[in-house]
Every structure is written in C-alpha cells, then in structure tokens.
Amino acid sequence: MIDPLDRLGTHEVANQPLPIRHASWDGDPVLQDCTAEADRDALRGYARLLDDPALREAAVQAERHSPELRLFDRAGRRLDEVTFHPAYHDLLRAGLEAGYAGIAWEGRPGGHLTHAAMVYLASQVEPGHCCPMTMTYAAVPALAADPALAAEWVPKLTARAYDPSIAPLSRKAGATMGMAMTEKQGGSDLRANDTRAVRGADGWRLTGHKWFCSAPMSDGFLTLAQAPGGLTCFVVPRWTEEGRNGIRLMRLKDKLGNRANASAEIEYADALAFPLGEEGRGIVTILSMVHHTRLDTALAPAGLMRAALAEAHHWTAHRTAFQRRLIDQPLMRAVLADLTLDWEGATALGLAVARAFDDPAQRPFARIAVALAKFANNKRCIRVVSEAMEVLGGMGYVADTPMPMLYREAPLNGIWEGSGNVICLDILRTLARDDAAGAALAARLDGARGADAHYDAALAAHRARWPHAAPEAEARWFAESLSDLLTAAILLDGSPVAGRFCAARFGPRGSVAGSLPESDVAAVLERLGPAG
Structure with missing residues (x-):
C-alpha cells in the first residue's frame, strides 16, 4: 500500500510484521504447565492487565523517561526526593494491587508460586518497576525477627495498595x-561495612554512606550498620512522625539498564533506625530477605527470555526472506528451538523452586535450589536474549522493538543479590x-x-568428577553441571521436551545456539505457543 503522503511512491511498506499482540497467559504453555498449584485466576487477571496496550505503552514510557533527582526546593530546603514518569506509577499500582508483593503472605495455597509467576510476567513488560515490589515481598520474612516491627510494617507491605504519597507509615x-546494604569498600563483603549505629536517649x-540503595523512594529500608555488639540489621523509615528522616540522596546511578527504577547513593545523617533481630547478627537477619529476593532473580531472567523469544517468534512467523517465511527455514528453526530449550528449562527450574518455597517440608531443597536457579538462569538469559535480538537483524538493535531494553536488562539479575562467583x-x-x-x-x-x-x-x-566437595576454583564448573542436572530432573517430571533437553545439553553438540x-526442532518449537 502506498503512503498517500508519499507522492513519489518511494515508501511502500511490505514484509514488515505488525506489532505483536501479546497473550502472556493463553499463549504460554510452559507457564500453564508449571503453575497447576498456583492461583491461576490471579495470574490470568494480571496477565490481562499486562497485555493491555495502554499498560504496554506505559512500560515504554517508564523506561524511556528516567527518574529525576530533586535534592532541594526553590528556597534551598532539602527535598531528597525522586520524581518518576506517571507511567512508572501505573505499573507499580497494577502490580501491587494484583498481589505481586502480598499474595505469598495471604495464607492461600501456592502463594509463592503465584508470586514467582507474577515476577515472570511483569519482567516481560518492564523489569525496572519489579525491584521495589520484589523487595517489599522479601522484607516480610525478615521482619519476623521483631514482632513489634512486623505488626507495624507487614500489614502495609502486604496491603495490595499503592500509595506513593510522602508521609510517615x-x-x-x-x-x-x-534495601541499602552495599558500601564502597566492601561490596559483597558486608562485614566490611562501616556505617555506624549509636544508641541515644531517643x-x-x-x-x-551506602553505595547502592535500591528504590530510594521506598517507605523504609532494611540496612546494616556497625553497632557496639557488631554488624546489626535495622529498619530505617524514610519519614517519621516528626518529619523527614536523616536520609540524604547523593546521586542516582547512571545504569546500563533497569532505567525506569531509581538506584541511588545515600548517606545516613543521624537517621533514626530500629534494630531488627539480635545485635551483632545482622547478616543472619538479612539473609531471610536475600533468600526471597534470590527467588525473584531466578524468575526474572526466565521472563526476559520469554519476552525476547516471543518477539523473535513473531518476527520469523510474519517475515519472509528468499521466498520463504523465516520460521520455515531449517537453520532459523534450529536456532529458535535451541533457545526455547534454555527458556523452558529456566522457567521450569525457577517455578519448581517457587513451589518448594510453599512447602515447609521442602525448605532444605529451596535453600540450595534457589542459588542454583539464580546462577543458571542468568547465565542462560544473556545468551538467549542476544541470539533472539540477532534473529530480528537490524531491527533487533533498534528501540522501536523491546530488544535493546531486554538486552540491557539481561545481565542485571546475575549481579543483583550476589554475582556469579558469590553464588x-x-x-x-x-x-x-x-x-x-x-x-x-x-x-x-x-x-x-x-x-x-x-x-x-x-x-x-x-x-565421578566431584565425589566430595568441589575445590573453590572449580565452583562455576560444578554449579553449571549441577544446575543443568537439576533442570533436566525437573523437566523429566513431565515436560514433553525433557528428552531433547537432555540430549542437547548432555550429549555431543556444538556450543552455539x-x-x-x-x-x-518441530516438537520444541510448539512450546513457544502461537506466534503473537
């Protein structure tokens, strides 16, 4: 069709797929297979919200318009606030009201599995807004260390309400x-932290100083500081009944990805804080939060893979080259099928770990499996997103598609909450x-x-290779082998592509997708569902 404004007839648009029509629940057989014990009505409803074109456009705007730091008002009074594009608030409201942060703690069966599937769904749309919701979800078990603080905070954290107003709790x-734990001199070595806690009359x-504070517009922060009895966990409210607490925003981080979310350097300047757990046992206290945030860092990369493959599948199903649809060409089909195995393995592994979080009898399994899932899924994610972007050719490198955003996001969850070596x-x-x-x-x-x-x-x-403990220098090799085996074991419990996964990952093969x-190929590609 000739553009009526193009009088010379030079701009006929052909062989360009229309924008994808998303079906995050109905079009994802792997998600459906792995969530039999979840609240599927909640997942269908949240998927419908996320598939709405208006919210999809909000995701684009939130990522495009980065948050801005406002240190002072016009008269020079400190504000220490971050302003966000309205679209960011729309995304947070949708997630929190759907139960992203609260559903796991409402006492219903499959709560953690439902939450994890929501992480997977939201990460496909705009991953930056997931950060404050994930930490809100994960703070609940840490607050159990102090019943009084839990009684004050947990009802508000799990309320299924989004209230961005600047006010005390x-x-x-x-x-x-x-969360604000990391300091310049220590990084993952939290015992090197030197933020000081002093007890006074009030x-x-x-x-x-904290080098990374995730989501600085949160209502409170879990943080670590050196008390007389050693490194201790504290809850620091952003606002107190008397006014603004002593939390100063120094700058926002200029990040590769996760642009919709603000990450900041902050300073505590005589900030009021409340101890959580025993003095000197701060790392033990905070680990219950880290354990739960790691679950989300295992599911988010599966969501990113799904989003990238959905775009690649749609593109190849609706574009031709050399007189054939791309999806009908053998080499393209082999690439997509190989990437599909990685995505299905990551999704099945992450959601199996989430099911273990729901079952007290499986807590020992959850402790080790969440680390394996976080490590493996994030290593798979970078490869899958990169290859999926290449499927689109030059268009995959252009921000008219979500591929550049997904590519920038792909390394994040492998770094957050413990990089690969730490894990x-x-x-x-x-x-x-x-x-x-x-x-x-x-x-x-x-x-x-x-x-x-x-x-x-x-x-x-x-x-045979590791009859006992693996040496430290072989930890990555060991973890990769173990995580591949665990992924395969989970797929063998019912996935129709389990045998193909085992043959591809354990049999003789090349190293590229x-x-x-x-x-x-054909049976594996069916797991992608219909092209958008």
Whole structure:
C-alpha cells in the first residue's frame, strides 16, 4: 500500500510484521504447565492487565523517561526526593494491587508460586518497576525477627495498595520496603561495612554512606550498620512522625539498564533506625530477605527470555526472506528451538523452586535450589536474549522493538543479590554445612534416574568428577553441571521436551545456539505457543 503522503511512491511498506499482540497467559504453555498449584485466576487477571496496550505503552514510557533527582526546593530546603514518569506509577499500582508483593503472605495455597509467576510476567513488560515490589515481598520474612516491627510494617507491605504519597507509615494505605546494604569498600563483603549505629536517649541513630540503595523512594529500608555488639540489621523509615528522616540522596546511578527504577547513593545523617533481630547478627537477619529476593532473580531472567523469544517468534512467523517465511527455514528453526530449550528449562527450574518455597517440608531443597536457579538462569538469559535480538537483524538493535531494553536488562539479575562467583561459593558452603539441603538435592536428582540415558550418564559423570566437595576454583564448573542436572530432573517430571533437553545439553553438540538435530526442532518449537 502506498503512503498517500508519499507522492513519489518511494515508501511502500511490505514484509514488515505488525506489532505483536501479546497473550502472556493463553499463549504460554510452559507457564500453564508449571503453575497447576498456583492461583491461576490471579495470574490470568494480571496477565490481562499486562497485555493491555495502554499498560504496554506505559512500560515504554517508564523506561524511556528516567527518574529525576530533586535534592532541594526553590528556597534551598532539602527535598531528597525522586520524581518518576506517571507511567512508572501505573505499573507499580497494577502490580501491587494484583498481589505481586502480598499474595505469598495471604495464607492461600501456592502463594509463592503465584508470586514467582507474577515476577515472570511483569519482567516481560518492564523489569525496572519489579525491584521495589520484589523487595517489599522479601522484607516480610525478615521482619519476623521483631514482632513489634512486623505488626507495624507487614500489614502495609502486604496491603495490595499503592500509595506513593510522602508521609510517615501511619498515614499510608500501603507501603514499600527497599534495601541499602552495599558500601564502597566492601561490596559483597558486608562485614566490611562501616556505617555506624549509636544508641541515644531517643533511640538508635545511623551515620554512614551506602553505595547502592535500591528504590530510594521506598517507605523504609532494611540496612546494616556497625553497632557496639557488631554488624546489626535495622529498619530505617524514610519519614517519621516528626518529619523527614536523616536520609540524604547523593546521586542516582547512571545504569546500563533497569532505567525506569531509581538506584541511588545515600548517606545516613543521624537517621533514626530500629534494630531488627539480635545485635551483632545482622547478616543472619538479612539473609531471610536475600533468600526471597534470590527467588525473584531466578524468575526474572526466565521472563526476559520469554519476552525476547516471543518477539523473535513473531518476527520469523510474519517475515519472509528468499521466498520463504523465516520460521520455515531449517537453520532459523534450529536456532529458535535451541533457545526455547534454555527458556523452558529456566522457567521450569525457577517455578519448581517457587513451589518448594510453599512447602515447609521442602525448605532444605529451596535453600540450595534457589542459588542454583539464580546462577543458571542468568547465565542462560544473556545468551538467549542476544541470539533472539540477532534473529530480528537490524531491527533487533533498534528501540522501536523491546530488544535493546531486554538486552540491557539481561545481565542485571546475575549481579543483583550476589554475582556469579558469590553464588557459586554460597552453593559450595551450603552443601558443606547443610546436610539436609545436600540430601534433598541428591534425592531430587536420584528421583529422575532411569528416565533418560543422557541424564543418567551425566549424573554419573558429575559424581565421578566431584565425589566430595568441589575445590573453590572449580565452583562455576560444578554449579553449571549441577544446575543443568537439576533442570533436566525437573523437566523429566513431565515436560514433553525433557528428552531433547537432555540430549542437547548432555550429549555431543556444538556450543552455539542452533546445534540441534533437525528431527527435534518441530516438537520444541510448539512450546513457544502461537506466534503473537
């Protein structure tokens, strides 16, 4: 069709797919297969919200218009506030009202699984707004260390209400919780923190600098500071009944991705704080929050993979080259099928870990499996998103599509809440110190034996290579092997592509996407669902 404004007829648009029509629930058979125990009505409703073109456009605007730091008002009074595009608030309101932060704590079956699936869905649309909601969800178990603080905070954190007003907690309909732990000199070595906590007549006061504060417009923050008895966890409200607390925003981080969300450097300037847990046991207290945020960092990359593959699948189904649709060309099909195996494996693994969070009897398994899922899924994510972007050719590099946003986001969850080396060392420590976790993992791996010859051989080879603990220098190799085995064991419990995953990941093959036998491709591609 000739553009009527193009009188020379030079701009006929052909062979360009129309924008994708999203079906985040109905078009995702893997999500449906993995969420039988979840609140599926809640997931359908949230998926419909996220698929609405207006909210999809809000996601684009929130990522495009970064938050702005407002340090002072016109008269020179400190504000220490961040302003966001209205679209960011629309996304947060949709997620919190749907139960992203609260549904796991409402006592219904499959709460953590439902929450994890919501992380997966929201990450496909705009990952930046997930950060404050994830930390709000994860703060709840940490607050259990102090019943009085829990009684004050938890009802507001789980209220299914979004209230961005600047006010003390008592006047809020709903609240969010952030985190501020990292300092310049320590990074992941939290014991090197030197923020100081001093107890005075009016309570505890904190003084110090935090290099990363996630979501600085949260209503409160879990933080670590050195008290007389050692490193201690504190709750720091942003506002008190008397007014603004002593939290000064120094600058916003200029980040590669996650642009819709603000991350800041802050200083505590005699900030009022409330101790959470025992003095000197701050790391133990904060670990319950980290345990739950790691669940989300295992599901978010699966969502990013899904979003990238949905775009690639749509593009190839509606674009031709050399007189054939791209999706009908054997090499393209092999690439997409190989990437699909990574995505389905990541999704099944992450949601299996979420199911373990719902079952008290599986807590030992959850402790080790969440670290394996976080490590493996984030390593898979970068590869899958990069290859999916390449499927679109030059258009994949252009922000008219979501691919550049997804590509910038792909490394984040591998860094947040413990980078790859930290996670691998945690895996070694957990297996060395937690016999129950090791036994639960071994039982899950042994339970899949006999279902696939490639799996059986790979499990035997793994145990022959590491009959006991792996040396520290081999921690990544060990974690990769173990996570691939766990992914396969979970897929072997019902996925129709389990055998193909085992053959591709444990059998002889190349190292680049597309190294699949042609006979496997069609069945794997069915798992993508219909093209958008």
